[in-house]
Amino acid sequence: MDPQLLFALGFPLAAPFWALMxxxxxxxxxxxxxxxxxxxxPALLVYAVAVLPALSxxxxxxxxxxxxxxAGLLGSPLGAAAGWAHFIGFDLFVGRWIFLDARERGIPHLVTAPVLVLTILLGPLGLLAHLVARAVRQRSGAAVPS
Structure with a gap:
């Protein structure tokens, strides 16, 4: 399948879920x-379509x-499209966990929303920001469910 099409499909398939959160x-x-x-x-299927035919x-x-x-793998159009789908799928999975964990722990949405945006843009930094917010929330003595 065309790497440009696979690349173009990645984020639009995930965007509605980010918007909801x-x-x-x-x-x-x-x-x-x-x-x-x-x-x-959907993002994982894009990844599978990119990777499985090139598994060798x-x-x-x-x-x-x-x-x-x-670097060689990711430096090709197909590798970049597969890498992008990988990022999109895993960042969304992590964003979903952040959203659900923040709600469970009572972290205000005014804190969580920017963390989710950071997760969209720079996934690991968004996760780190959530872990910091979670630790601050817990340390502040707020009631945190066990």
Whole structure:
């Protein structure tokens, strides 16, 4: 399949879920939709369509990774499209966990919304920000469910 098309599909398939978490956190539809881990399936399917036909090239690069090998893999249009789908799918999965964990722990949405935006843009930093917010919330003595 065309790497440009695969790349172009990635974020639009995830964007509605991010929008629900950021813009409509209290809506019953949001709770129902985001409650399912299956929201990541569209991005994961894009990844599968990119990677599975090229598995003979991908597997050696990830089974015994080297900087040059991974750079070569990600440096191709297909590798970049697969990498992007990987980021989109895993960032959405992490964002979903952040959203649900923040609600469970009573972290205000005014804190969580920017963390979710950070997670969209720079996934690991968004996760780190949530872990800090979570620790601050717990340390502040706020009632945190066990």
């Amino acid at each position: 950021i813009v409509a956190p209290g809506w019953s539809v949001t709770r129902r939709v985001i409650g399912s881990p299956l929201i990541v399936v 090239d991908v597997l050696p690069a990830v089974a015994s990774p080297t900087l040059v090998g991974v």
